[in-house]
Amino acid sequence: MNQEKIIALLILDNRDEFSNSYQLCKILAWKFKIISCDNLIKNLCDEKLIDAQYTNGLGKFTLTTKGKNAITQHWKETTDYYTAVFPDEAIFINKLKLNYTN
Structure with missing residues (x-):
């Protein structure tokens, strides 16, 4: 599964304020440099x-x-990848994976 898809799903699952297209695209571009948001959605x-x-x-x-x-199925590999590539976003990523670490 594409990691961009999983990070978008994690954001949607954890943060209701990012559940609309504008906010989701903004956070994906700002934090993770994902600019092909329309195709991803x-x-x-x-x-x-x-x-x-x-x-x-x-x-x-x-x-x-x-x-x-x-x-x-894919949260761990995705959050590990994004934490390694975007270490400044580690706190945000850790909040996204809280529901899946137990």
């Missing part, structure tokens, strides 16, 4: 990892069971 929807509802052009996303299962 399209792929997440196409693979049925998230459900999207659009109002006035702004998407609101919720995880599907398939998306939650993808996180459960």
Whole structure:
């Protein structure tokens, strides 16, 4: 599973304020230099990892069971990777993985 997809799913799962398309794209670009957000969101929807509802052009996303299962399977390798590549974001990444470390 693509690590960009898993980090996006982790953000959506943990942070309700990032569950709309603008906020999600902003945090992915700002913290993790992921600028192809539209393609990422399209792929997440196409693979049925998230459900999207659009109002006035702004998407609101919720995880599907398939998306939650993808996180459960891949959270460790993804958070380890992003912590190594973006050490300044380690605190943020650690908060994202709290639900999965027990």
